[in-house]
Amino acid sequence: MSGARAFVEALSQEGVETLFGVTGGAVLPICDELWGSDLRFVMARHEQGAAHMADGFARVSGRVGVCLATSGPGATNLVTGIATANIDSSPVVAFTGQVPLSVLGTDAFQEVDIIGITASATKYNIQVRRPGEIPHAVRSAFHIASTGRQGAVLVDLPKDTQIDSEDMEFPEDVSFRGYEVRLEPNPRELDWAATLLSKARRPVIMAGGGVVASNASPELIRLAEMLVAPVATSLMGKGAIPGDHPLFAGLCGMHGTGEANLLVSDADVLLVLGARMSDRTTARLEDFSPAAKVIHVDIDRSEIDKNVETVTRVIGDARLALKGILERLSMMSLDRSTNGEWLKKMERFREEYTPPELSGNPHLRAPAVMKALRRALPRDALVTTEVGQNQMWAALYFDAYAPRTFLSSGGLGTMGWGFPAAIGAKAARPDLPVVDIAGDGSFGMTENNLATCVEEDLPVVVVVLNNRVLGMVAQWQRLFYDRRYMAVELGESPDFVKLAEAYGAVGVRPETLEEFERVVGKAVSDNMTTVIDVMIDPEENVFPMVPPGKGLRDILVEA
Amino acid sequence: MAKMSTIAILVENRPGVLFNVANMFRRRSYNIESISVGPVENTELARMTVSVEADSRELNQIVEQLDKMVDVIKVKRLDPMRSIMREMLLVKLDTGDPMAREETLRHVNARHGLILHIDPECIVAEVTGEPEEIDEFIELTRPIGIEELSRTGITALEKGRLKL
Incomplete structure (x- = not known):
């Protein structure tokens, strides 16, 4: 079987129905195999668009988004899209054509070192060296992109590996010695987290993209209601709790709402769920949630203590972690006598920090x-x-x-x-x-x-x-x-x-x-x-805003 | 406070892995002081020893960032008290002058080094030791006249039954 045939077969085995791409010389053998296949090829007008399409597909469906581009400029045009998906932990697999192995490394026409270029913009990348490696490479790419902290994976396919034939083996499972996905949190970590939360007087939950990725919204809402804890979100966490839920405080960060930023600043226990706590979310780190004991739940251990120092951590899938915490809290007695006051504060902050309506302006706002x-x-x-x-x-x-x-x-x-x-x-x-x-x-x-x-x-x-x-x-x-x-x-x-x-x-x-x-x-x-x-008015500003270099409490609501 | 630390890394012995590891250090602005690599007893795997200047928080990040790489199997920061750290030096000294030659032989012998090559102009010697000993040797022989030198970087193993 030819490499190109095996490629299309491997995609079908992954359940792929749609791929987004732009064709070109180094993927001609693949395109020829796609001709007449059941796979839908959505033609973008630029490879960057193809990568973003795959990303949008992945974020909505929760399934891997797939894009394809030719070698050289086709591959480099994908890079922005790959980097975008990867930093937002969106499962995208990008396939690039490459010049034939026989001329690889000679600066051949439309040759670019896409493996080197995407090394720090992907979760993993693979260059295929033999046609027989293609099924394994495709399976590996989907496995790595869609498990653990999800991300972008690139597979580079030299043209001769697409054309040449070899015996093909399609693996069901792939494993890597250095890649273990631990979803189940450690029970001790859950005990500590639950104990801290049970004692919180001013609890705040910060929900990030990890809540969305692990489909943990129902558990998040249940926990917030059990603790009567306001929920702030990062940009990636938006939607994790409905925007009209009474405990939703809004976005936290540089353009956070007054109530989210101030509640986070005043919290005594802050539960961070699957969020990277980037500079746009924390604003000035020294002023970030100064009184709070921070509990950080994340599937990626390297995120713990990267930006915000934690008191306790839970490594694992956010949904499983929330389930474990809920289970423990349901067996504890929770003192919620002060929660009413805490929620009143949310209302007060909301009123105080709502940007004034501009009047007498002819533009739509x-x-x-x-x-x-x-x-x-x-x-x-x-x-x-x-x-x-x-x-x-x-x-x-x-x-x-x-x-x-x-x-x-x-x-x-x-x-x-x-x-x-x-x-x-x-x-x-x-x-x-x-x-x-x-x-x-x-x-x-x-x-x-x-x-x-x-x-x-x-x-x-x-x-x-x-x-x-x-x-x-x-x-x-x-x-x-x-x-x-x-x-x-x-x-x-x-x-x-x-x-x-x-x-x-x-x-x-x-x-x-x-x-x-x-x-x-x-x-x-x-x-x-x-x-x-x-x-709209070219002079209109976005408010609230925390000016760069300032802490979350320094909120501007007008110029 | 930043201090020199040594990290041992077990990786897949595959093209591109060294690049990826080095790239992580570069991208996150950690400066590799030295790096040495070679296959281990199972030749599918390779072991890297990296020394890096970092404070404890940075060091933690380095270990976690390395650990999550697909081709990295194990990472450990080595406790200097419980590890053996060695480095090899090849040095070429200008020994045209008989006095210089004699002095060179004396220093190399004192360090239990080897004389690898002698000609009328210069001597190539090999010295192994802890990195500080190598530094010291270089300082001692500098007045003789160093033509050129090459250091392997640190390689290290833990003492006793401790393993990566």
């Missing part, structure tokens, strides 16, 4: 647009964001009601991610409406995938919060650089309505919130790729 979008969409709609102001407005003002319905590039902050990720999400769930909350700058980075939406019948809605400026950088220049706007003004080009029409999509520019809601409703019910161009 982004927070109001986010709330109108929420009203116009069903509860289970899928939403992606781009990066920058649009992302933070979405995180703050668009409620997510379920895990895997709000997707964002958290760690890498990749502009241009949301739109192709939305296409991948649509491929995973064609039954649900998918909306990309975009800025004009971000959308410009991957807008060419409109062709993919239209041609592949993957209709998504793009809401462009259009301020004619790279808004987040402009906000920093406005607040911290004395309004010296440098390299942020985008001008009037393009006209997004005409752009959409040029691709055969629908473009609309609503003038009022009512019109906006109507347009969203129509785009969803027509199931048509629609770009909704919403003109």
